[in-house]
Amino acid sequence: MTQFVSSFATDQLVPPWVSTGCLTWSFVVEVTEANVRNYLSKYFNGPYPDRAPYEYVPLPGPQFGLITFAQHPSIRSCAPGQPSDPLSFSEVLWTFPVRRYDVTTDNLLIRPQIVWVQPFSFCDNASVVFASREIWGADMAIATVEQQKGLKPDQLHIDVAIEGIRKFSPRSVSERLGCMHIEKRPGGRVNLGSFLKERPQMRGFARLVQNFRGRAGKLAPRTGGPMAAPELDNLKQFRDTCNMGDATYRAIVASRAWHTDVSGLAFYESTDKRKIDMDIMWSDSIAEMATTLLGVVPPQKQGLPQRHKDAAPRGDGDGPIDWNLPSAPIGVALAFSFRSNVHFQVIDTLYTYGDRDRAALRATSALKS
Amino acid sequence: MTIPYVQSSASQEVPPPYYFPGVTVNAFVWEAQMDRISAYCDRFFNLGSTKERGFVYKPASAWPYAMLMFMQYPMMICSDDKENVGSEVEYSNRGYVSQAEVFVAFPVVRYGATAANLVFGTAMEWALPFIVVGNAMSAVCGREMLGLEKLLADIRMQEGPYPGSFVASVHLPGWPKAGAQQRVTPFLRVSTGPELPTYRGSPAASSIWSLLQSREAGWGIDEVANFANLLGVATAGLAPTGMRTVSLRQIRDARDPGKALYQALMSCVTRYSNVREFRFYNEANVDITFSTAGSFGDILRLFHDVPANTPGMKHAIEPKAAFRFQADIDFGQMLTLHTFPVDRGPRLAPVPASSNLAAPWARPWLGLLRPERR
Numbered sequence: 174m175t176q177f178v179s180s181f182a183t184d185q186l187v188p189p190w191v192s193t194g195c196l197t198w199s200f201v202v203e204v205t206e207a208n209v210r211n212y213l214s215k216y217f218n219g220p221y222p223d224r225a226p227y228e229y230v231p232l233p234g235p236q237f238g239l240i241t242f243a244q245h246p247s248i249r250s251c252a253p254g255q256p257s258d259p260l261s262f263s264e265v266l267w268t269f270p271v272r273r274y275d276v277t278t279d280n281l282l283i284r285p286q287i288v289w290v291q292p293f294s295f296c297d298n299a300s301v302v303f304a305s306r307e308i309w310g311a312d313m314a315i316a317t318v319e320q321q322k323g324l325k326p327d328q329l330h331i332d333v334a335i336e337g338i339r340k341f342s343p344r345s346v347s348e349r350l351g352c353m354h355i356e357k358r359p360g361g362r363v364n365l366g367s368f369l370k371e372r373p374q375m376r377g378f379a380r381l382v383q384n385f386r387g388r389a390g391k392l393a394p395r396t397g398g399p400m401a402a403p404e405l406d407n408l409k410q411f412r413d414t415c416n417m418g419d420a421t422y423r424a425i426v427a428s429r430a431w432h433t434d435v436s437g438l439a440f441y442e443s444t445d446k447r448k449i450d451m452d453i454m455w456s457d458s459i460a461e462m463a464t465t466l467l468g469v470v471p472p473q474k475q476g477l478p479q480r481h482k483d484a485a486p487r488g489d490g491d492g493p494i495d496w497n498l499p500s501a502p503i504g505v506a507l508a509f510s511f512r513s514n515v516h517f518q519v520i521d522t523l524y525t526y527g528d529r530d531r532a533a534l535r536a537t538s539a540l541k542s
Numbered sequence: 543m544t545i546p547y548v549q550s551s552a553s554q555e556v557p558p559p560y561y562f563p564g565v566t567v568n569a570f571v572w573e574a575q576m577d578r579i580s581a582y583c584d585r586f587f588n589l590g591s592t593k594e595r596g597f598v599y600k601p602a603s604a605w606p607y608a609m610l611m612f613m614q615y616p617m618m619i620c621s622d623d624k625e626n627v628g629s630e631v632e633y634s635n636r637g638y639v640s641q642a643e644v645f646v647a648f649p650v651v652r653y654g655a656t657a658a659n660l661v662f663g664t665a666m667e668w669a670l671p672f673i674v675v676g677n678a679m680s681a682v683c684g685r686e687m688l689g690l691e692k693l694l695a696d697i698r699m700q701e702g703p704y705p706g707s708f709v710a711s712v713h714l715p716g717w718p719k720a721g722a723q724q725r726v727t728p729f730l731r732v733s734t735g736p737e738l739p740t741y742r743g744s745p746a747a748s749s750i751w752s753l754l755q756s757r758e759a760g761w762g763i764d765e766v767a768n769f770a771n772l773l774g775v776a777t778a779g780l781a782p783t784g785m786r787t788v789s790l791r792q793i794r795d796a797r798d799p800g801k802a803l804y805q806a807l808m809s810c811v812t813r814y815s816n817v818r819e820f821r822f823y824n825e826a827n828v829d830i831t832f833s834t835a836g837s838f839g840d841i842l843r844l845f846h847d848v849p850a851n852t853p854g855m856k857h858a859i860e861p862k863a864a865f866r867f868q869a870d871i872d873f874g875q876m877l878t879l880h881t882f883p884v885d886r887g888p889r890l891a892p893v894p895a896s897s898n899l900a901a902p903w904a905r906p907w908l909g910l911l912r913p914e915r916r
Contacts, residue, residue, distance in 0.1 A: 174801040174802075174885050174887045175801060175802045175805065175885050176800065176801065177792060177794045177795075177799065177800055177802040178586060178589070178790060178792060178802070178805070180586075180691060180840075181691075181837060181840045181841045181844070182685075182691030182692070183792075184837070188799070221546050222544070222546070252799065252800075255799070255800070256837075258717040258721060258723075258724065259723050259724065260715075260723065260724035261724070298715070298724075299678070299694035299715065303681075303682075303685065306682065306686065307685070307686070308796055310796065314678070315678035315681075315682075315694065336677065336678055338637040341635060341636040341637060342636075342637060343634070343635050343636075343637065343638075345638070346637055346639075346640065347639040347640070347677075408548065410547060411687075412547050412555045412687055413547065414558075414687050414688060414791075414808060414876045415877075415878070417547070417622065418547060419544045419545060419546065419547055421545075421793070421804065422545075422793050423545045423546075423547070426796040457631070462550065465550075520797070521796075521797050522795070522796050525803075526545050528891055
């Protein structure tokens with residue numbers, strides 16, 4: 174294969190990588206089947222121009238996914254020959270499980286497999302964003318991800334801000350806008366078994382989540398068995414320079430993340446008294462994503478989160494973040510947190526679009542010559 | 543064969559062309575190190591053999607200077623008038639972005655290696671070995687669509703303590719030493735004295751004006767600033783009036799990121815108009831200091847020699863000229879100049895080479911000579 178010409182600008186977080194001592198908070202959110210199905214149709218199942226030999230479908234029953242906050246204090250590449258100097262970052266991402274079938278030439282759907290897809294993620298480290306987008310194809314945006322310090326282990330307060338536009342108009346200016354607010358107050362810890370007894374519709378998803386986090390203190394096997402590290406599929410695409418509707422490259426990339434040395438695992442429920450607040454701060458830059466992926470209803474009035482009503486807008490020196498936006502709540506069914514070492518590797522590029530035509534063209538040219 | 547791009551309103555890649563009104567440019571010119579430029583050309587532009595490519599990039603010996611440009615864009619407007627591919631609002635109707643940008647540029651010449659290419663494919667372009675921006679979407683867009691090696695940086699620019707002076711700094715994420723945690727530290731600092739004429743004394747006769755008195759150097763500055771908008775008129779369009787850049791756009795393999803799936807030379811044009819407020823600084827009062835600590839040394843070494851043990855891990859560059867102006871900028875005319883042949887591994891068809899190397903002046907003539915497409 175042809176060598177990639179690397180430089181300081183591409184010395185990024187090259188996979189595989191290991192994150193040591195990662196703090197993870199995940200929030201279980203229910204969405205509609207239409208949200209899941211429409212996303213899969215738009216990104217994975219369509220003719221582009223050829224169809225991938227895979228069909229992605231929603232799981233049967235209620236649709237749950239995870240909005241996850243992860244704080245990586247030290248992460249380094251283990252790729253041979255690549256820079257392995259450590260870096261740190263925080264990210265917030267939306268991921269959900271789907272079923273992927275292999276499609277035969279007779280259009281039969283065979284070999285069902287549960288994989289996770291990750292429609293969006295926010296990250297506060299540009300090196301990680303460039304690597305995620307350019308190597309394994311995660312649709313990641315640079316954001317300010319602020320975690321309030323000094324809270325108890327069962328508390329969390331996260332603010333996410335992006336460079337966005339409040340209301341699309343030719344005269345609007347891009348600014349730092351609040352995007353997401355997550356607040357978990359103290360208490361509300363539950364036993365998962367008791368919690369699921371009252372919520373049978375969540376049992377299937379809970380089993381998948383257990384797969385996702387791996388077994389405490391032990392290395393989760395990469396394939397097979399109930400503790401298998403799950404596969405994460407991303408659509409990797411690069412826009413053509415001259416024709417904005419075309420892609421220079423488009424492929425489905427499969428990767429895998431698993432956790433070892435899991436500690437401090439705790440589950441929390443969101444009740445009326447101990448509500449877990451999660452809000453989308455409404456702007457035109459975020460509206461489409463919130464409605465199509467999370468099914469959030471556009472808010473009718475200003476609804477600044479309580480935390481931000483009392484406090485002056487915070488900023489990290491690049492100017493204040495505007496939180497004076499309508500907020501739309503997202504219902505959280507369950508939350509859990511743990512610390513672990515996270516391992517990540519790319520499995521393979523499952524399918525490269527357009528290659529079938531390229532190969533046919535090449536065969537025709539060879540015949541002609 | 544076209545592959546549709548799936549767009550959402552959160553898509554980071556805002557497609558060119560763009561229009562940037564009222565841009566403030568602070569530019570610093572120093573003598574380029576030709577061996578470094580030659581090595582840069584070989585590493586990023588002259589991939590494969592000369593025979594396969596049909597061209598070779600070399601330093602522009604007629605204008606042996608490099609430029610450090612600080613750009614302040616109050617408005618960056620997407621001027622694409624094509625129909626949107628998604629269902630959401632068109633990029634051009636969403637609003638505008640403001641940002642700061644800093645880059646180093648030096649001219650390179652593409653010589654055709656065949657008789658036809660030598661006549662029609664020889665052109666001067668600008669290479670950008672270092673470019674940083676303050677806006678995240680600009681960084682993503684420049685990297686993914688144009689192949690520019692943009693990094694996200696904390697860029698500060700302001701007037702210095704003297705009237706009309708300039709002070710700027712660039713902070714970048716980097717690794718101060720091997721094995722250390724990544725952190726944001728100062729990479730570049732520039733300060734000038736007051737603009738000329740100044741109460742702090744006249745510049746040396748051999749400095750700024752010597753550069754302008756040199757026809758080649760003056761032409762190089764014209765290339766950037768279109769020197770008070772007269773060049774295009776005076777030369778009836780024969781002299782270049784825009785800054786055409788060249789960059790290597792690559793897509794790397796996911797499983798083996800050390801391998802490439804796509805490599806192409808991209809070109810785009812930055813055209814300056816309505817140039818105004820042209821002011822010079824006395825270059826004797828200009829301080830340009832790069833940090834060479836840890837990974838920062840690798841950045842500087844791409845275009846400049848860095849002594850092994852620089853005092854304080856800093857390296858100063860002495861400029862030959864320094865000036866400031868305001869202009870309106872049109873950015874566009876993207877071209878894929880040359881797609882390099884790429885072996886994508888056993889399961890994928892290889893990417894064949896293709897070229898579109900005609901120099902800008904030759905394009906209308908070649909359009910007349912080539913047979914009509916059906």
